[in-house]
Amino acid sequence: MWQKPSPVWYGRCWVTDTGKLSRLQRYERLLEISRDLASTLDLDSLLKRIVQAAADLSNAEAASILLYDQSNEQLYFQAASNLDEPAMRGLVVPVESSIAGWIVTRREAVIIPDVSQDPRHFGQVDQSTHVQTRSLLGVPLITKDKVLGVLEAINKREDQFTQEDLELLNILGAQAAVAIENTRLFQQSDLISDMVHELRTPLASLNAAIFLLQHPGATQEQRDRVIRTMSNEINRLAEMATSFLDLAKLESGRMPFQHDRVNLRQLLEESGLLVRSTLQEKQQSLEMTLPEDMPIIAADSDKIKQVIINLLSNAHKYTPEGGVIRLNAGYEKDCVWFSVADNGPGIPERYLPRLFEKFFRVPGSEKSAAGTGLGLSICKRIVETHRGRIEVNSRENEGTTFTVYLPR
Ligand SMILES: Nc1ncnc2c1ncn2[C@@H]1O[C@H](COP(=O)(O)OP(=O)(O)OP(=O)(O)O)[C@@H](O)[C@H]1O
Ligand SMILES: [Mg+2]
The missing domain is CATH 3.30.450.40 (GAF domain)
Structure with missing residues:
Protein backbone atom coordinates (compact mmCIF):
# COMPACT_ATOMS: atom_id res chain seq x y z
CA MET A 1 0.00 0.00 0.00
CA TRP A 2 1.06 3.55 -0.56
CA GLN A 3 2.48 4.83 2.70
CA LYS A 4 3.54 8.38 2.71
CA PRO A 5 2.45 10.45 -0.24
CA SER A 6 4.98 13.04 -1.29
CA PRO A 7 3.81 16.63 -1.31
CA VAL A 8 1.24 16.99 -4.02
CA TRP A 9 0.14 20.03 -5.75
CA TYR A 10 -3.63 19.89 -5.44
CA GLY A 11 -4.29 22.11 -8.36
CA ARG A 12 -4.70 25.50 -6.80
CA CYS A 13 -5.51 27.64 -9.71
CA TRP A 14 -2.33 29.70 -10.19
CA VAL A 15 -2.73 30.13 -13.85
CA THR A 16 -6.00 31.01 -15.48
CA ASP A 17 -6.07 28.81 -18.47
CA THR A 18 -9.36 28.10 -20.11
CA GLY A 19 -7.71 26.25 -22.96
CA LYS A 20 -9.12 26.34 -26.46
CA LEU A 21 -12.77 26.14 -25.43
CA SER A 22 -14.43 28.91 -23.47
CA SER A 189 -27.27 -10.06 -17.07
CA ASP A 190 -28.80 -13.17 -18.47
CA LEU A 191 -30.46 -11.07 -21.12
CA ILE A 192 -27.76 -11.54 -23.71
CA SER A 193 -27.50 -15.28 -23.35
CA ASP A 194 -31.30 -15.58 -23.35
CA MET A 195 -31.48 -13.45 -26.46
CA VAL A 196 -28.84 -15.38 -28.33
CA HIS A 197 -30.65 -18.55 -27.42
CA GLU A 198 -33.94 -17.16 -28.77
CA LEU A 199 -32.29 -16.10 -32.00
CA ARG A 200 -31.30 -19.64 -32.81
CA THR A 201 -34.79 -20.85 -33.69
CA PRO A 202 -35.67 -18.24 -36.33
CA LEU A 203 -32.16 -18.40 -37.72
CA ALA A 204 -32.31 -22.17 -38.00
CA SER A 205 -35.62 -22.01 -39.79
CA LEU A 206 -34.26 -19.37 -42.21
CA ASN A 207 -31.35 -21.65 -42.87
CA ALA A 208 -33.65 -24.57 -43.58
CA ALA A 209 -35.77 -22.37 -45.85
CA ILE A 210 -32.76 -21.37 -47.92
CA PHE A 211 -31.80 -25.01 -48.23
CA LEU A 212 -35.31 -25.82 -49.53
CA LEU A 213 -35.27 -22.93 -52.01
CA GLN A 214 -32.02 -24.21 -53.45
CA HIS A 215 -33.50 -27.63 -54.00
CA PRO A 216 -33.98 -28.06 -57.77
CA GLY A 217 -37.05 -30.32 -57.39
CA ALA A 218 -39.16 -27.80 -55.40
CA THR A 219 -42.43 -26.75 -57.06
CA GLN A 220 -43.45 -23.11 -57.37
CA GLU A 221 -46.10 -23.67 -54.71
CA GLN A 222 -43.52 -25.03 -52.28
CA ARG A 223 -41.22 -22.14 -53.03
CA ASP A 224 -43.98 -19.61 -52.35
CA ARG A 225 -44.71 -21.27 -49.05
CA VAL A 226 -41.05 -21.22 -48.06
CA ILE A 227 -40.77 -17.55 -48.96
CA ARG A 228 -43.82 -16.77 -46.78
CA THR A 229 -42.18 -18.61 -43.90
CA MET A 230 -38.99 -16.67 -44.43
CA SER A 231 -40.86 -13.40 -44.45
CA ASN A 232 -42.63 -14.32 -41.19
CA GLU A 233 -39.40 -15.31 -39.51
CA ILE A 234 -37.70 -12.11 -40.62
CA ASN A 235 -40.58 -10.07 -39.21
CA ARG A 236 -40.30 -11.97 -35.98
CA LEU A 237 -36.57 -11.27 -35.80
CA ALA A 238 -37.21 -7.58 -36.38
CA GLU A 239 -39.87 -7.49 -33.64
CA MET A 240 -37.58 -9.37 -31.34
CA ALA A 241 -34.80 -6.87 -31.96
CA THR A 242 -37.11 -3.96 -31.05
CA SER A 243 -38.46 -5.65 -27.91
CA PHE A 244 -35.01 -6.76 -26.92
CA LEU A 245 -33.62 -3.26 -27.22
CA ASP A 246 -36.52 -1.80 -25.22
CA LEU A 247 -36.00 -4.30 -22.48
CA ALA A 248 -32.23 -3.88 -22.42
CA LYS A 249 -32.62 -0.14 -22.06
CA LEU A 250 -35.27 -0.51 -19.36
CA GLU A 251 -33.21 -3.06 -17.44
CA SER A 252 -30.06 -0.99 -17.47
CA GLY A 253 -31.96 2.10 -16.32
CA ARG A 254 -30.93 3.99 -19.43
CA MET A 255 -34.30 4.68 -20.88
CA PRO A 256 -35.25 8.21 -19.95
CA PHE A 257 -38.77 8.55 -18.51
CA GLN A 258 -40.82 11.66 -19.20
CA HIS A 259 -42.97 13.29 -16.55
CA ASP A 260 -46.10 14.10 -18.49
CA ARG A 261 -49.43 15.12 -17.05
CA VAL A 262 -51.38 12.09 -18.10
CA ASN A 263 -55.13 11.85 -18.48
CA LEU A 264 -55.51 8.08 -18.30
CA ARG A 265 -59.02 8.11 -19.68
CA GLN A 266 -57.86 9.92 -22.79
CA LEU A 267 -54.86 7.60 -23.16
CA LEU A 268 -57.07 4.50 -22.92
CA GLU A 269 -59.49 5.92 -25.49
CA GLU A 270 -56.64 6.72 -27.90
CA SER A 271 -55.20 3.23 -27.49
CA GLY A 272 -58.62 1.71 -28.08
CA LEU A 273 -58.92 3.63 -31.36
CA LEU A 274 -55.48 2.45 -32.44
CA VAL A 275 -56.36 -1.24 -32.10
CA ARG A 276 -59.94 -1.04 -33.35
CA SER A 277 -59.21 -2.13 -36.93
CA THR A 278 -56.95 -4.95 -35.75
CA LEU A 279 -59.75 -6.23 -33.50
CA GLN A 280 -62.17 -6.17 -36.43
CA GLU A 281 -59.98 -8.67 -38.28
CA LYS A 282 -61.17 -11.24 -35.74
CA GLN A 283 -64.63 -9.73 -35.26
CA GLN A 284 -63.74 -8.92 -31.68
CA SER A 285 -65.54 -6.12 -29.88
CA LEU A 286 -64.06 -3.59 -27.48
CA GLU A 287 -66.13 -2.35 -24.55
CA MET A 288 -64.85 0.58 -22.53
CA THR A 289 -66.06 1.66 -19.10
CA LEU A 290 -64.04 4.69 -18.11
CA PRO A 291 -65.05 7.21 -15.44
CA GLU A 292 -65.42 10.82 -16.61
CA ASP A 293 -63.38 12.26 -13.77
CA MET A 294 -60.14 10.25 -13.87
CA PRO A 295 -57.50 12.17 -11.89
CA ILE A 296 -54.46 13.41 -13.80
CA ILE A 297 -51.26 11.55 -12.93
CA ALA A 298 -47.59 12.25 -13.57
CA ALA A 299 -46.26 9.52 -15.85
CA ASP A 300 -44.54 8.84 -19.14
CA SER A 301 -47.46 8.98 -21.49
CA ASP A 302 -45.84 7.05 -24.40
CA LYS A 303 -44.67 4.26 -22.16
CA ILE A 304 -48.02 3.83 -20.41
CA LYS A 305 -49.58 3.73 -23.86
CA GLN A 306 -47.11 1.00 -24.80
CA VAL A 307 -48.34 -1.01 -21.79
CA ILE A 308 -52.00 -0.55 -22.77
CA ILE A 309 -51.34 -1.52 -26.39
CA ASN A 310 -49.28 -4.57 -25.35
CA LEU A 311 -52.10 -5.81 -23.13
CA LEU A 312 -54.75 -5.12 -25.80
CA SER A 313 -52.59 -6.88 -28.37
CA ASN A 314 -52.33 -9.96 -26.14
CA ALA A 315 -56.08 -9.99 -25.56
CA HIS A 316 -56.56 -9.79 -29.31
CA LYS A 317 -53.98 -12.44 -30.17
CA TYR A 318 -54.99 -15.10 -27.68
CA THR A 319 -58.78 -14.61 -27.77
CA PRO A 320 -60.61 -16.48 -30.55
CA GLU A 321 -62.78 -14.85 -33.21
CA GLY A 322 -65.85 -13.02 -31.98
CA GLY A 323 -64.40 -12.51 -28.49
CA VAL A 324 -65.09 -9.54 -26.24
CA ILE A 325 -62.35 -7.33 -24.83
CA ARG A 326 -63.09 -4.95 -21.97
CA LEU A 327 -61.13 -1.87 -21.00
CA ASN A 328 -61.98 -0.60 -17.51
CA ALA A 329 -60.47 2.08 -15.32
CA GLY A 330 -60.95 3.68 -11.95
CA TYR A 331 -59.18 5.38 -9.09
CA GLU A 332 -58.74 5.23 -5.36
CA LYS A 333 -57.29 7.57 -2.78
CA ASP A 334 -53.67 6.99 -3.71
CA CYS A 335 -53.76 5.19 -7.05
CA VAL A 336 -55.38 4.98 -10.46
CA TRP A 337 -55.92 1.66 -12.20
CA PHE A 338 -56.95 0.23 -15.53
CA SER A 339 -57.63 -3.30 -16.65
CA VAL A 340 -57.74 -5.21 -19.91
CA ALA A 341 -60.02 -8.24 -19.78
CA ASP A 342 -60.85 -10.84 -22.40
CA ASN A 343 -63.07 -13.89 -22.61
CA GLY A 344 -60.37 -15.98 -24.26
CA PRO A 345 -58.93 -19.38 -23.30
CA GLY A 346 -57.44 -18.22 -19.99
CA ILE A 347 -54.07 -19.26 -18.63
CA PRO A 348 -53.58 -22.47 -16.63
CA GLU A 349 -52.85 -21.57 -13.00
CA ARG A 350 -49.48 -23.31 -12.94
CA TYR A 351 -48.13 -20.92 -15.58
CA LEU A 352 -49.28 -17.70 -13.91
CA PRO A 353 -46.15 -17.26 -11.76
CA ARG A 354 -43.96 -17.41 -14.87
CA LEU A 355 -46.00 -15.09 -17.05
CA PHE A 356 -43.82 -12.00 -16.62
CA GLU A 357 -40.56 -13.87 -17.19
CA LYS A 358 -38.56 -12.90 -20.24
CA PHE A 359 -39.32 -15.06 -23.28
CA PHE A 360 -41.90 -17.11 -21.39
CA ARG A 361 -44.87 -18.22 -23.48
CA VAL A 362 -47.58 -20.59 -22.32
CA PRO A 363 -46.90 -23.84 -24.15
CA GLY A 364 -49.07 -24.02 -27.26
CA SER A 365 -49.34 -20.22 -27.62
CA GLU A 366 -47.32 -20.30 -30.80
CA LYS A 367 -50.29 -22.06 -32.43
CA SER A 368 -52.63 -19.12 -31.79
CA ALA A 369 -50.23 -16.24 -32.42
CA ALA A 370 -46.67 -15.22 -33.12
CA GLY A 371 -44.78 -13.53 -30.32
CA THR A 372 -41.45 -13.17 -28.62
CA GLY A 373 -42.59 -13.56 -25.01
CA LEU A 374 -41.13 -10.16 -24.12
CA GLY A 375 -44.28 -8.02 -24.15
CA LEU A 376 -45.30 -8.64 -20.54
CA SER A 377 -41.73 -8.28 -19.20
CA ILE A 378 -41.58 -4.87 -20.86
CA CYS A 379 -44.98 -3.94 -19.37
CA LYS A 380 -43.86 -4.99 -15.92
CA ARG A 381 -40.63 -2.99 -16.14
CA ILE A 382 -42.44 0.14 -17.31
CA VAL A 383 -45.09 -0.15 -14.60
CA GLU A 384 -42.54 -0.79 -11.87
CA THR A 385 -40.40 2.13 -12.98
CA HIS A 386 -43.53 4.21 -12.34
CA ARG A 387 -43.66 2.63 -8.87
CA GLY A 388 -46.84 0.84 -9.82
CA ARG A 389 -47.72 -2.83 -10.13
CA ILE A 390 -49.30 -5.17 -12.64
CA GLU A 391 -51.49 -8.13 -11.73
CA VAL A 392 -53.06 -10.96 -13.65
CA ASN A 393 -56.23 -12.91 -12.97
CA SER A 394 -57.12 -15.78 -15.19
CA ARG A 395 -59.43 -18.77 -15.32
CA GLU A 396 -59.16 -21.48 -17.89
CA ASN A 397 -61.93 -21.34 -20.50
CA GLU A 398 -63.28 -18.09 -19.02
CA GLY A 399 -60.74 -15.41 -19.74
CA THR A 400 -57.87 -13.29 -18.52
CA THR A 401 -57.69 -9.88 -16.86
CA PHE A 402 -54.56 -7.79 -16.47
CA THR A 403 -54.79 -4.85 -14.04
CA VAL A 404 -52.27 -2.05 -13.76
CA TYR A 405 -52.08 0.20 -10.68
CA LEU A 406 -50.22 3.50 -10.83
CA PRO A 407 -49.58 5.85 -7.92
CA ARG A 408 -51.32 9.23 -7.97
N1 LIG B 1 -54.73 -12.32 -22.73
C1 LIG B 1 -54.07 -13.49 -22.75
N2 LIG B 1 -54.72 -14.67 -22.85
C2 LIG B 1 -54.07 -15.84 -22.83
N3 LIG B 1 -52.72 -15.95 -22.74
C3 LIG B 1 -52.02 -14.83 -22.64
C4 LIG B 1 -52.64 -13.54 -22.63
N4 LIG B 1 -51.67 -12.62 -22.50
C5 LIG B 1 -50.50 -13.27 -22.44
N5 LIG B 1 -50.70 -14.60 -22.52
C6 LIG B 1 -49.66 -15.64 -22.47
O1 LIG B 1 -48.52 -15.07 -21.90
C7 LIG B 1 -47.40 -15.20 -22.78
C8 LIG B 1 -46.46 -14.03 -22.61
O2 LIG B 1 -47.04 -12.85 -23.13
P1 LIG B 1 -46.11 -11.72 -23.73
O3 LIG B 1 -46.96 -10.58 -24.13
O4 LIG B 1 -45.01 -11.48 -22.78
O5 LIG B 1 -45.45 -12.41 -24.99
P2 LIG B 1 -46.02 -12.70 -26.43
O6 LIG B 1 -47.37 -12.09 -26.62
O7 LIG B 1 -45.93 -14.18 -26.62
O8 LIG B 1 -44.98 -12.01 -27.37
P3 LIG B 1 -44.73 -10.44 -27.59
O9 LIG B 1 -43.32 -10.23 -27.11
O10 LIG B 1 -44.87 -10.25 -29.04
O11 LIG B 1 -45.70 -9.69 -26.75
C9 LIG B 1 -47.99 -15.33 -24.15
O12 LIG B 1 -47.15 -16.04 -25.01
C10 LIG B 1 -49.24 -16.14 -23.84
O13 LIG B 1 -48.91 -17.50 -23.72
MG1 LIG C 1 -47.56 -9.96 -26.09
Missing part, protein backbone atom coordinates in the same frame (compact mmCIF):
# COMPACT_ATOMS: atom_id res chain seq x y z
CA ARG A 23 -15.80 28.04 -20.07
CA LEU A 24 -19.36 28.01 -21.35
CA GLN A 25 -18.37 25.87 -24.31
CA ARG A 26 -16.74 23.37 -22.01
CA TYR A 27 -19.83 23.00 -19.86
CA GLU A 28 -21.95 22.70 -22.98
CA ARG A 29 -19.61 20.02 -24.21
CA LEU A 30 -19.92 18.24 -20.89
CA LEU A 31 -23.72 18.24 -21.15
CA GLU A 32 -23.51 16.92 -24.69
CA ILE A 33 -21.24 14.12 -23.54
CA SER A 34 -23.51 13.06 -20.70
CA ARG A 35 -26.31 12.63 -23.20
CA ASP A 36 -23.94 10.75 -25.45
CA LEU A 37 -22.87 8.42 -22.66
CA ALA A 38 -26.43 7.31 -22.11
CA SER A 39 -26.74 6.04 -25.65
CA THR A 40 -24.46 3.03 -25.69
CA LEU A 41 -24.26 -0.23 -23.84
CA ASP A 42 -21.01 -1.25 -25.45
CA LEU A 43 -18.20 -0.82 -22.94
CA ASP A 44 -15.40 -0.29 -25.46
CA SER A 45 -17.11 2.44 -27.41
CA LEU A 46 -18.26 4.03 -24.17
CA LEU A 47 -14.72 4.22 -22.77
CA LYS A 48 -13.46 5.55 -26.07
CA ARG A 49 -15.95 8.41 -25.88
CA ILE A 50 -15.02 9.16 -22.30
CA VAL A 51 -11.27 9.43 -22.95
CA GLN A 52 -11.86 11.54 -26.03
CA ALA A 53 -14.08 13.86 -24.03
CA ALA A 54 -11.56 14.03 -21.19
CA ALA A 55 -8.76 15.09 -23.55
CA ASP A 56 -10.96 17.69 -25.26
CA LEU A 57 -12.35 19.16 -22.06
CA SER A 58 -9.01 19.55 -20.37
CA ASN A 59 -7.13 20.49 -23.52
CA ALA A 60 -4.70 17.65 -22.97
CA GLU A 61 -2.57 15.77 -25.48
CA ALA A 62 -4.01 12.45 -24.42
CA ALA A 63 -6.28 10.75 -21.93
CA SER A 64 -6.69 7.22 -20.71
CA ILE A 65 -8.79 5.03 -18.47
CA LEU A 66 -7.41 2.45 -16.09
CA LEU A 67 -9.88 0.02 -14.62
CA TYR A 68 -9.43 -1.41 -11.16
CA ASP A 69 -9.76 -5.14 -10.71
CA GLN A 70 -10.73 -5.72 -7.10
CA SER A 71 -10.12 -9.45 -7.19
CA ASN A 72 -6.37 -9.07 -7.66
CA GLU A 73 -6.06 -5.41 -6.68
CA GLN A 74 -4.55 -4.41 -9.99
CA LEU A 75 -5.07 -1.55 -12.35
CA TYR A 76 -4.92 -2.06 -16.08
CA PHE A 77 -5.25 0.23 -19.08
CA GLN A 78 -8.50 -0.16 -20.91
CA ALA A 79 -8.85 2.83 -23.25
CA ALA A 80 -6.79 5.73 -24.46
CA SER A 81 -7.12 8.68 -26.79
CA ASN A 82 -4.21 9.79 -28.94
CA LEU A 83 -2.04 7.01 -27.59
CA ASP A 84 -0.98 3.77 -29.13
CA GLU A 85 -3.86 1.70 -27.83
CA PRO A 86 -2.63 -1.80 -28.66
CA ALA A 87 0.58 -1.01 -26.80
CA MET A 88 -1.34 0.11 -23.74
CA ARG A 89 -4.27 -2.22 -23.61
CA GLY A 90 -4.11 -4.58 -20.68
CA LEU A 91 -0.89 -3.02 -19.44
CA VAL A 92 -0.91 -3.63 -15.71
CA VAL A 93 -0.04 -0.82 -13.35
CA PRO A 94 0.84 -1.66 -9.74
CA VAL A 95 -1.48 -0.07 -7.20
CA GLU A 96 1.28 0.48 -4.63
CA SER A 97 3.70 2.30 -6.90
CA SER A 98 1.81 4.41 -9.38
CA ILE A 99 -0.04 7.70 -9.48
CA ALA A 100 -3.20 5.90 -10.63
CA GLY A 101 -2.86 3.54 -7.67
CA TRP A 102 -2.53 6.50 -5.34
CA ILE A 103 -5.73 8.00 -6.78
CA VAL A 104 -7.64 4.73 -6.41
CA THR A 105 -6.45 4.17 -2.85
CA ARG A 106 -7.03 7.72 -1.68
CA ARG A 107 -10.09 8.29 -3.85
CA GLU A 108 -8.82 11.75 -4.55
CA ALA A 109 -8.24 13.73 -7.70
CA VAL A 110 -4.78 15.10 -8.27
CA ILE A 111 -2.90 17.51 -10.51
CA ILE A 112 0.79 16.89 -11.02
CA PRO A 113 2.51 19.70 -12.92
CA ASP A 114 5.80 17.85 -13.33
CA VAL A 115 5.52 14.09 -13.37
CA SER A 116 9.29 13.57 -13.68
CA GLN A 117 9.65 14.96 -10.16
CA ASP A 118 7.06 12.61 -8.71
CA PRO A 119 8.35 9.37 -7.18
CA ARG A 120 5.03 7.64 -7.72
CA HIS A 121 5.21 7.85 -11.49
CA PHE A 122 5.24 4.40 -13.03
CA GLY A 123 7.75 4.90 -15.84
CA GLN A 124 7.06 1.66 -17.64
CA VAL A 125 3.94 3.11 -19.21
CA ASP A 126 5.95 5.80 -20.97
CA GLN A 127 8.34 3.16 -22.25
CA SER A 128 5.54 1.06 -23.68
CA THR A 129 3.72 3.95 -25.31
CA HIS A 130 6.73 6.04 -26.35
CA VAL A 131 4.98 9.08 -24.96
CA GLN A 132 6.64 11.10 -22.31
CA THR A 133 4.29 12.12 -19.54
CA ARG A 134 5.07 15.66 -18.43
CA SER A 135 2.00 16.79 -16.55
CA LEU A 136 -0.97 14.79 -15.35
CA LEU A 137 -4.51 15.27 -14.11
CA GLY A 138 -6.22 12.21 -12.66
CA VAL A 139 -9.63 11.63 -11.10
CA PRO A 140 -11.05 8.48 -9.52
CA LEU A 141 -14.07 6.82 -11.12
CA ILE A 142 -16.40 6.23 -8.20
CA THR A 143 -19.96 4.98 -8.11
CA LYS A 144 -22.01 3.99 -5.10
CA ASP A 145 -18.87 3.97 -3.00
CA LYS A 146 -17.05 1.61 -5.32
CA VAL A 147 -13.86 2.64 -7.11
CA LEU A 148 -14.01 1.45 -10.70
CA GLY A 149 -10.75 2.98 -11.88
CA VAL A 150 -9.04 6.18 -12.87
CA LEU A 151 -9.46 8.71 -15.62
CA GLU A 152 -6.21 10.47 -16.52
CA ALA A 153 -5.45 13.34 -18.82
CA ILE A 154 -1.79 13.90 -19.64
CA ASN A 155 0.30 16.75 -20.97
CA LYS A 156 -1.76 19.90 -20.90
CA ARG A 157 -1.30 21.77 -24.14
CA GLU A 158 0.36 25.14 -23.67
CA ASP A 159 0.07 25.49 -19.88
CA GLN A 160 -0.72 23.64 -16.68
CA PHE A 161 -3.85 21.79 -15.62
CA THR A 162 -6.11 24.04 -13.59
CA GLN A 163 -8.64 23.63 -10.82
CA GLU A 164 -11.35 24.11 -13.41
CA ASP A 165 -9.94 21.22 -15.50
CA LEU A 166 -10.05 19.13 -12.37
CA GLU A 167 -13.66 20.01 -11.65
CA LEU A 168 -14.75 19.25 -15.18
CA LEU A 169 -13.00 15.92 -15.17
CA ASN A 170 -14.51 15.12 -11.80
CA ILE A 171 -17.99 15.66 -13.22
CA LEU A 172 -17.17 13.65 -16.33
CA GLY A 173 -15.63 10.94 -14.14
CA ALA A 174 -18.76 10.67 -12.00
CA GLN A 175 -20.97 10.31 -15.07
CA ALA A 176 -18.56 7.90 -16.68
CA ALA A 177 -18.54 5.72 -13.57
CA VAL A 178 -22.31 5.34 -13.64
CA ALA A 179 -22.23 4.55 -17.35
CA ILE A 180 -19.46 1.97 -16.91
CA GLU A 181 -21.31 0.33 -14.03
CA ASN A 182 -24.49 0.17 -16.13
CA THR A 183 -22.83 -1.46 -19.11
CA ARG A 184 -21.17 -3.95 -16.81
CA LEU A 185 -24.44 -4.84 -15.13
CA PHE A 186 -25.98 -5.18 -18.57
CA GLN A 187 -23.23 -7.46 -19.80
CA GLN A 188 -23.52 -9.64 -16.74
